[in-house]
Amino acid sequence: MTTSYSHCQLIADSGSTKTDWALLAGETLVCQCQTQGINPFHQSAEVIDRVLREELLPSLPPEATVGHVAFYGSGLRPELQPMMRQLLMSVFLHTDVQAEGDLLGAARAVCGRAEGIACILGTGANSGLYDGQNIVMNTPPLGYILGDEGSGAVLGRQFLNLIFKESAQSALREAFLSEFHLTMADVIDRVYRQPLANRWLASLSPFIHRNLDRDGVRSMVIDNFRQFFRRNLTAYQRQDLPVGFVGSMAFHYCSELKVAAEAEGYCIGTVLKSPLEGLIAYHQAENF
Structure with a gap:
């Protein structure tokens, strides 16, 4: 027998890389799924509409009726929220839609x-x-x-400064360069000439975490x-x-x-x- 889910809530936590979705029927978690990231600051309405129709809809139970959507996303500035609401309402007809920034999502969470x-x-x-x-x-x-204190990108930047400028960190520097197959010239190129330097700097975090017991790393x-x-x-x-x-x-x-x-x-x-x-x-x- 097919279960009928009426007036469900659809919740989304969206970043540039992926969007996590959860479907609720009352207090029951019906399902969770994932699509590619949705970021209206970087993507056109046509691209977002295609993600919703081709990736999200096939992942939801066909017997579920969505009555409310709560979408929280990075890049969702106030001026972009009406567009995101319209896109969701065009896919989920007669549905109440909230489209909010990721900071409000974090606060509610x-x-x-x-x-x-x-x-x-x-x-x-x-x-x-x-x-x-x-x-x-x-x-x-x-x-x-200019800021982002506490972030992975800033931690990566501080770590590179530590290992390249302090002679006492020569062993850690060599371990880092060996594991990542880099030279100092490669590091400079990756930070100053290649795109998305912030993501690359943040990607150093697992190595930093494994070396917290090294002198100066945990305090950093x-x-x-x-x-x-x-x-x-x-x-x-x-x-x-x-x-x-x-x-x-x-x-x-x-x-x-x-x-x-x-x-x-x-x-x-x-x-x-x-x-x-x-x-x-x-x-x-x-x-x-």
Whole structure:
């Protein structure tokens, strides 16, 4: 017998590389699936429409009726949200659609409906003061050249500076160059001449994590996080609130993050590798 799912909620956590989807029927998780990334800042409406129709729809149970879509995405600036809503409504007819930025998604995932400070620490970094419903204050992250303290890209940059400038790190430098089959000239070329240098710098994080016990490495990671607190969260003047995090940097370096938070006078709340788990819990409590 075929199960009928009426008035389901469809939740999306989207980045440039992939989009994770979850379908809820009341409090029941019906299914999860994945499509390529959707980023309206970089993709045309035609490309996004094709992803929705050719990748997403075939992955959903044909007997499910979607009544509400909650889409959270990177690159989804306020001026692009109406376009994203229209694209989703053209695929899911007569459906209520929310299209929000990834920072609000992170806040709902780690804070729920309570006040808090929500942060994203992955390749890049971002933060916002959340009043339980909306992001009411945001320190501009400024990207990995001007800002993005706490991010994987900045950590990679600091690591390269450490191993190439401090003679005491010669053994670690040789281990790094050997594992990645690089020379210093290759590193310079990769950072200054090749595209997506921020992603490449962030990709060094697993090597850094495996070498945390080397002299100076763990303290460098902690200092990167301390700079994040100082440069981004001080403006909120709310050290009384828990600070929640999503992203690979926060998840894999959780112990170093907690040391940095304590040193700067903050209390860590929920830490998630991906916000989808928290978003599922958030939307399970809603009735549409």
